[in-house]
Amino acid sequence: xxxxxxxxxxxxxxxxxxxxxxxxxxxxxxxxxxxxxxxxxxxxxxxxxxxxxxxxxxxxxxxxxxxxxxxxxxxxxxxxxxxxxxxxxxxxxxxxxxxxxxxxxxxxxxxxxxxxxxxxxxxxxxxxxxxxxxxxxxxxxxxxxxxxxxxxxxxxxxxxxxxxxxxxxxxxxxxxxxxxxxxxxxxxxxxxxxxxxxxxxxxxxxxxxxxxxxxxxxxxxxxxxxxxxxxxxxxxxxxxxxxxxxxxxxxxxxxxxxxxxxxxxxxxxxxxxxxxxxxxxxxxxxxxxxxxxxxxxxxxxxxxxxxxxxxxxxxxxxxxxxxxxxxxxxxxxxxxxxxxxxxx
Amino acid sequence: xxxxxxxxxxxxxxxxxxxxxxxxxxxxxxxxxxxxxxxxxxxxxxxxxxxxxxxxxxxxxxxxxxxxxxxxxxxxxxxxxxxxxxxxxxxxxxxxxxxxxxxxxxxxxxxxxxxxxxxxxxxxxxxxxxxxxxxxxxxxxxxxxxxxxxxxxxxxxxxxxxxxxxxxxxxxxxxxxxxxxxxxxxxxxxxxxxxxxxxxxxxxxxxxxxxxxxxxxxxxxxxxxxxxxxxxxxx
Ligand SMILES: Nc1ncnc2c1ncn2[C@@H]1O[C@H](COP(=O)(O)OP(=O)(O)O)[C@@H](O)[C@H]1O
Ligand SMILES: [Mg+2]
Numbered sequence: 001x002x003x004x005x006x007x008x009x010x011x012x013x014x015x016x017x018x019x020x021x022x023x024x025x026x027x028x029x030x031x032x033x034x035x036x037x038x039x040x041x042x043x044x045x046x047x048x049x050x051x052x053x054x055x056x057x058x059x060x061x062x063x064x065x066x067x068x069x070x071x072x073x074x075x076x077x078x079x080x081x082x083x084x085x086x087x088x089x090x091x092x093x094x095x096x097x098x099x100x101x102x103x104x105x106x107x108x109x110x111x112x113x114x115x116x117x118x119x120x121x122x123x124x125x126x127x128x129x130x131x132x133x134x135x136x137x138x139x140x141x142x143x144x145x146x147x148x149x150x151x152x153x154x155x156x157x158x159x160x161x162x163x164x165x166x167x168x169x170x171x172x173x174x175x176x177x178x179x180x181x182x183x184x185x186x187x188x189x190x191x192x193x194x195x196x197x198x199x200x201x202x203x204x205x206x207x208x209x210x211x212x213x214x215x216x217x218x219x220x221x222x223x224x225x226x227x228x229x230x231x232x233x234x235x236x237x238x239x240x241x242x243x244x245x246x247x248x249x250x251x252x253x254x255x256x257x258x259x260x261x262x263x264x265x266x267x268x269x270x271x272x273x274x275x276x277x278x279x280x281x282x283x284x285x286x287x288x289x290x291x292x293x294x295x296x297x298x299x300x301x302x303x304x305x306x307x308x309x310x311x312x313x314x315x316x317x318x319x320x321x322x323x324x325x326x327x328x329x330x331x332x333x334x335x336x337x338x339x340x341x342x343x344x
Numbered sequence: 345x346x347x348x349x350x351x352x353x354x355x356x357x358x359x360x361x362x363x364x365x366x367x368x369x370x371x372x373x374x375x376x377x378x379x380x381x382x383x384x385x386x387x388x389x390x391x392x393x394x395x396x397x398x399x400x401x402x403x404x405x406x407x408x409x410x411x412x413x414x415x416x417x418x419x420x421x422x423x424x425x426x427x428x429x430x431x432x433x434x435x436x437x438x439x440x441x442x443x444x445x446x447x448x449x450x451x452x453x454x455x456x457x458x459x460x461x462x463x464x465x466x467x468x469x470x471x472x473x474x475x476x477x478x479x480x481x482x483x484x485x486x487x488x489x490x491x492x493x494x495x496x497x498x499x500x501x502x503x504x505x506x507x508x509x510x511x512x513x514x515x516x517x518x519x520x521x522x523x524x525x526x527x528x529x530x531x532x533x534x535x536x537x538x539x540x541x542x543x544x545x546x547x548x549x550x551x552x553x554x555x556x557x558x559x560x561x562x563x564x565x566x567x568x569x570x571x572x573x574x575x576x577x578x579x
Binding site for chain 1: 394395396397417418419422423428430434436437438439443446447448450451452491495
């Protein structure tokens, strides 16, 4: 409940701070979406759900990236590799060891979390307080290592375990069918993101983490074992990214390239949301997901109305996250919910 | 009983050594000041005791309750019963009054109750949900002291708590420090440049100049000895 109130005040702040031009743009966007929804309701809902699924996966990756950046000041490029490992661990558990899906969904994130702890203890711990570029380079190197290791073990092409039987069906929404697995993905992602949000904003552990982000040394003077919290947050961020990978591999498969593809998208999400704002990462992840799935529909609907077929740009989809980022930064250079501080 | 016993402390930064053998004893329940001009090494001494990332301790010992402190992490030092109120106050800017205090309570061995702490600071109990960044300098100083008191320490380190405050708040903070020492029986090591303020609350004074303790005197001796005040403190 209070999380919803938070959301309301944050949204109000955003609205009150936007310029008339931005508000006009928002209105135009709503009209365009409405037009697309009316023209092809089935396709529109399909894409809206696709965008939601994709957006929630992006949120799961971005959260860990934002937390680690906020608390430890490290730009963890290897975060995408952890997401990828979540997918591979799930595949290995199910396809190679015959472990049931639900158990794999637990084992894979924990396994990725443990890999995360090893990375934190062996590599990152030496980099706190150093130039950010050093952390970026070190974690970029780690990404290449993990990626090549995955290629060595599981091959260069995508792998995908069989979808569990109880999640294969669809749910009829009248105008279209939604895969049950997609609804399952959204549910699991929502619960885990809400859990992280609760942990950070409402618990004593979260209080010590927020204090650590604001003034690490003072937090230690007050008696908090901050290094332990760094490790715990790294475990948590890694495990959530791993869970994202686990959810994704069953529907779309995973290949070694996912490591870099998804860390870039997660960066885009963190920048759009405002560096360090957990709430911003959630909003931005959904925004990017929906933009990527709905803008093509909007363009094609607009092309039909205006009769200008050039509007319906083919293959624009992969560019959209970056276009959204540019647009947001032009209007709000700090990102949607970014402040001078972190982890608001 | 000697609670804190700093002996032959040498410490410095990458740019060079700053402390050249500092000796300070604080007895259980005592209120002692560390006086010295700007740049003498007062803050460096307190940070060395509290275990800050800087300075680096180069030699000497820091005994607390019979155990050696140097080399321990700041949170370990805090958990032994030392609370540090640093120069810049360093309240957590985007945490509320209650959250700032609760953080200290959550991580102390034998903390005070939050209501007890707030009773001590009626000013703060009227702004429980206010974020520290929206508070005045005096209010922030009170919050920093409240946070330190909440841990119910055996020793409180205060670095120039009167700096930049209006006279009536200075008097209020003086009262608070005296109460913390008298009623709560917490030993205090107070760093000051301002002799008047130090004389108002402390019983015993160490005078630091260029990284060395040059005098250690009672309040009466400090009042009487104009030469010491002139030479080391410029008053
Ligand atoms: N972080 C630091 N890095 C390098 N030198 C420092 C640092 N902090 C203080 N110093 C130097 O150490 C000396 C003592 O400083 P400090 O302990 O802050 O003095 P005081 O608190 O008595 O004013 C000064 O010469 C100061 O320039
Ligand atoms: Mg100082």
